[in-house]
Structures are given as structure tokens and as C-alpha cells.
Amino acid sequence: MSTKRILAVMSEYGYWGIELVGPLRKLEAAGYTFDFVTPKGKRSPCLPPSRDTTYIDPPLGVCVTTPTDKALVDAFEASGALDATLNLSQMFPERPYVSRPDFLRELEAYYEARKAAQAAAIETYDAILLVGGSGPIIDMVNNQRLHDLVLGFHAADKPIGAICYGVATLVFARDFNERKSLLLGKHVTGHCIEYDYHDGTGFMGTDLNMGPPPYCLEYLLADAVGAHGQYHGNFGKGTSVIVDYPFITARSLQCSHEFGDRFVDVLSKGMKRSGW
Template sequence: MTKPQVLFVLTSHSELGDTGKKIGWYLPEFAHPYNVLAPHSDITVASPAGGKAPLDPSSVEYFKDDAECVSFHQEKAALWETTQKLSDLVDSADRFSAIFFVGGHGPMFDLATNPTSHALIRNLHASDRIISAVCHGPAALANVRLHDGSYLIADAPVTGFSDAEEDAMGFTPYMPFSLQEALDRNSGGRFEKAGGNMEPWVVVAKGGKLLTGQNPASSKPLAEEILKRLREG
């Protein structure tokens, strides 16, 4: 039986403004979903610029006691060091059964407004594919307009990294916009979040075709929901 193809998208952005702090994609938000989905799907990894996609070094430190993350970091570097360029995939988007945007602060700076990424998402939506993202990954979805001009997330429950969580991490002053506000505005007030910071929260919308997770703790349960929808066909 042919395995479904899943496209993982990483950020290409590595700098937090002029602070000198390195950012990028977040380790558990790639490691855990990859480990859930890889045995059951063929995974392609891409980024806006292609080539090496920057890993947020703080995520390596924060998750140094997570054996799954440590193993992934040590053994799977080729996945993020040799990513395909998003622009090379736009015209063949319908070969993928699902797209998954990995979080980290980087997507707030590139994928949120990247026209190639938006075109890819539009094409996948038109082909009735699964569109998913975790933590700051939903920044890639927040501003996407479909072929009819409506927002991808219009009238759909959605989640992503909350203002309270951003405040707790001390990143709010450095963000180009509030992810929570953008998701809430363009969904028509449908933003959801867990009762407490960093608690897992996964939202399934549009008949299982739009799936979002709030934070790093949501990465694995979100991937399990994606796998469930892939198996349902």
C-alpha cells in the first residue's frame, strides 16, 4: 500500500531583530511529529530558502532531558540541513496528503507573509488536503487568503501560541505581531487556548482538514490527530 506524502515546512529565519539572539524552528515541534508520522508516511522537508533551516539553539537546551528530542537532534540533522525550496513544490502541491508547519519564532518573520507559502497552502486547500501547524507555525496560516478572497481560517476554530505564553517567555516586545490576535481576527473570533500556559491544546476544524496545536506540548497529540485523519483518507 502506498504511503501518504506529508510536507513538513521549516522557517528560514534565524535572527530575532537586532538583539543578536538566534531563533528558528523549535526542536520538539519537529522531532515529536516526525516520529509519529514517519513510520506511516513519506516525509519531505522544505523551507522558504531551501538548504539548511535554522534550529533554535534554546530549544536544544530546554529539551535536553527529552530523550526523543536528543536522539532526533543527534541522528536526523540531514532533515533540516538539506531542505527543499518551497518554490519548487508549489506546482506539485497536490501530491501531498498533508502539510505541517513546524513552530519556533522564525515563522513569525518569514512564513507569516511568504507569498510562495501562501500559494502552496491555497493549492493544497483547493485539493482538499490536510493543513496543519503547531505553536508559532499557525503564523503561516493566519493571513492566507483563498482563491475566493476569504481567509483560510475564516469561521474556523484555531489555536497557536498565546499572548500569555509569549509574555511568560519574554518575547512579546520582539514579535512583529501578536499571533493570538491575528488568528482570532481572521478566524472571526474563533481562537482557542488551553486553561493554562504550556498545556496541550489541539483544535480540529473543517472536517479534519485544518488542524492546529497551541504550543510544544501539543506537538505529539497534534501529530496523532494528523495520522488519524490520514488513515481515514
Template sequence: MSKKILVILSEWGFWGEELVGPLEVLQSRNYKPVLCTPTGRRPRALPPSMDPGYKDPPLGKTVATPEMAEKVRRLDDPSNPYLANQRSLKAMLPERPYWSDLGELGYPDERGQMKMSYYPLRKWEGYCRARAQAQQALVEEFEALLLVGGSGPMIDLVNNYRVHDAILAFKQADKPIAAECYGVACLAKARNFDDPRSIIWGKHVTGHPQEYDYRDLAGVLDPETGAMLSREAGNPDRWVNFGPPFYTLEHILRDATGPEGGVHGSVGRPHSVIVDYPLITGRSTADSYTTGEKLVEVLEKGLRRYGW
């Protein structure tokens, strides 16, 4: 039986090769990638990631080969059922309550019976029990976690507490966690609510360096229609131009890794993948296949350190 890998994708657009590369590597080794999005919507590839003529502004070159662009187009085609078979993270993990929430909400008690409570502390106790059960179910079903990059994760993955709880589940179970490009920001943000330090504190990672950042036209897909939100798409009233990304990922990673950790952007080098177990991080699109390959090496050969 194929071992399962949980693959989390944004509903606001993922970069095509950053899914295709690891998928091909994992499937060639008889792993079964199981796709998951925050609410169960079908994920869509960002149009530039399937356009061989698209020139990445900060890199000054095209980043999708004609062969890769065709692979992404075939995968993204609405008639292809593969991307329609995703799971919902909302259905897999409980919602973190507000400390100030006085509304009635149900969570399991010590015996697993659902109880309604108006008291925030009772809700947190119930949430922690429900989370522990859900996290255990995740790590029993899946061998590893993969977070796919692109601009979409900035909206619905990076500060998503369910994503954080999924990451924490694999970390606590000492199972591999791989992330690419802006998916790496999810690792920086993931932490237990009673510990202010990120899970990457003291670790070595790579990620989108500031030299790779856009200054303008960072855009996403409308999850309802799958259309690019831009004037060019004929939606002047729905224009979304973030300009630069919401944040400089390199700065977040440097703060999150702390003085004993490190961020390796490897600017000027064609590839950058770092393994600091249980983390496998890939800098950008060109590192997609290597990220998948190193994940397999971690699973099959016990790789614990690579790239630094």
C-alpha cells in the first residue's frame, strides 16, 4: 500500500511547478500525495506559472519551460479530476477559539462527549482535546507534510491556525515537514499558543530572499471564479494589486530562526534546498524537484542535514 503524504495548497493560487515537481518525485517512489485546501475548494494554478513566456521581474528571465507549462495546464484543466479530489483542512482540525468568546460553542469533554459552554476556558480545554485527537489522526494517516508555495499562501495559509496545528502535529510526531517558497512562511508563524518562539527557532532554512521579491503586481486568483483579480481581467472593481508581497519573507525567517539558526537564500546560485530535520525547505520554483527528492531521502535514507 502506498504511503500517504499530506499536501496543503492555497485556494488563492499556487505556483504550478511547486506542486508538479514534488508530485512527480513522490509518485515515482510509490507515495500517494493527498491534496488538501483550507476549506475544501478546488485549488488552481497561478496563470503565470503555466505561461512559458512569462518573465519573472526580479529574476529577469522566464521560469516555466514549455514542457512544465504544459504539465501545469493539463493538471489545472477543469476537466482533470485530480485537483477536485482535495480534502478540507477545516474538516480535519478544530477551530481555535477566541479567549474572549462568550458565545455558546461545543467541544468534547474528558469522556469525548460534546458539551456546550459559554466559558472561554472550557472551550480552550475542549479545543486542546479535539486538536490532540485530530493531530493524532493526521500523523497516523500521513508520513509527511508538504506546503506548496506561490502568492496564494500569503492570504489563506501563513496565518491559518489550522495549518499551524497541522505543522505542529508532524513536528511533535517527529515526522518530516517540507515547504516551498512562500509556504516556508507557514513554518515561521507556526508555534504553540503558550510559546512565543517559532518552531524554526534555532533551525536552518531557505526561502524567498529579498532579492527575489516583487516590487509590484504580486497577485492572486479569485477562489470563487478562478480568475486573476486584475484590471487586465476586466475587473476594475475587483482589482487586487498587492504591489510588493505583504512581507519580506527573508526578514520574517531571520527573526523566526533566532541567533542560533540561519537563513540560506543562496542568491546567485541556481538552487537552494535545506534539510534541518524535520524540516525540508525549498527557496523557489527551481527547487521544486529537489525539495521532493530530499523529502524522499529523509523518509527512506534517514537524511537529517543537507545544504548548509
């Protein structure tokens, strides 16, 4: 049964404005409403370059924030929609360390609590959206609770959308026992190496300049899909959006609006494959 609700997962260290607002406005126009969640419930800050129409993206050598996109993001930020951000750590349990003295009993309790949390999320939402930007590198990509959310939607065969570095979460979201990639045999896109910074990968709330990203997402995705899947960088093309159900993946900010269109197609028109 459709609830017409989507859960957008965001980083507490910064999201790229249009990578949320682009798909959000398309989905809202199709009748969907949104809830927002971060790992610990702190409001996700908007990365300043994503609201700066003079910012020149180093790899691309052009301004990537259009006046129209800035206006959309500014209006969203002013709406207060993120003031009611949910706390993922209160929705999903933490898996215990194997060093815990009563590990087996705690692991059994964890699985029961996880099952209930997944069922609640699946009943409440039609899909999840993993929002991009640099922030996800810190607190989304290797977040066990977020992995469990993704695993729940994957098992329920419900849509999972991800853009930019939000896509990296899909590489690491694996069953704790099987440890196999959910992306095996799938077609996906994501931040290609040509788009990676050489320097300046930064985060909100910290002065850390990581330099380049700590990993090459293209290589991770190319390995995760295995011999029978494919990573599509589509470098040189203006956009790259791939639907291989239940996954809807988008390369970067330029794809935000098209990403929203394909998300609507999946939810409203039953699209299962697009982009390759």
C-alpha cells in the first residue's frame, strides 16, 4: 500500500542543496511528502558552495550552481522543513561488538529490534532517498544503522534512490552474515574519478580539508557490481542517471532534476530500468 511518503537521509556534516531539492520538488509535485533524518538527529547544514552562484567547481572549471537552483535551495532552507529532522539512532538499534560479554544474547536482541525497525520504516515510507554532498563520507557511507535501513527496503523490494556520495552507502550496506554486495549484477552510476577534487574536500562543522575524497567512488562501484553488473560514469555527458530496480542512482548535482524525474517514474509508473 502506498503511503506517498519518502524518507530522505542526510548528513550532519553538509548536504549539496540541489541534490535534495531537485528530486524533492519533482516528487512533491507528484504528490509525495517527505520526512528527513540524520544519523543523530542534528539538522543537516547546506554546503555553502551549493548556494553560491560564483563558485567554480575545480574539476569542471565552470560555475555549477545556477541562479534558479540557488533560489530553489534558498526557499527550501527558509521553509524550516529540516527543523523536524528525525534521529536515525533512535529509530534503529546498534549492532553489538563481538567483545561484549553477553554478545550472543545481545546480537539476538539486536536482530529482533532491527526487524521491528525495518518493518516500521517499510510501513511508513514508499522509498528512501540518500542525499549527496561531501558530508555523507563522514557519517552516512559506513553507518550500520543506515545500512540496516537500506537492507530493509531492499528486502521489501522498495525503491532506494541515491545521488553523488550518497551512492557510496550502497557499496557498504551488506548483510552482516553474508557480506555480499547488494549491487552485485546491477547497473549503477555515481561520482566518477574525473569529477573528484584534488584538494578541498571539506565538511560543515569542522575545519578539516581532506584534500581529495578518501576513496574513489567509481572504483568502489565498479568492483561492487561484479562481473555481471556495470558502473556507468558517463563522463562527458551532462547527466548520468541509472534505474536498475530497486536502485535509482545519479552521478552528481547536474543530475538532480533528471534524478527526480526518474524517481517519479519508478514510483508512479513502475519503471524498472533506464539509462543504459
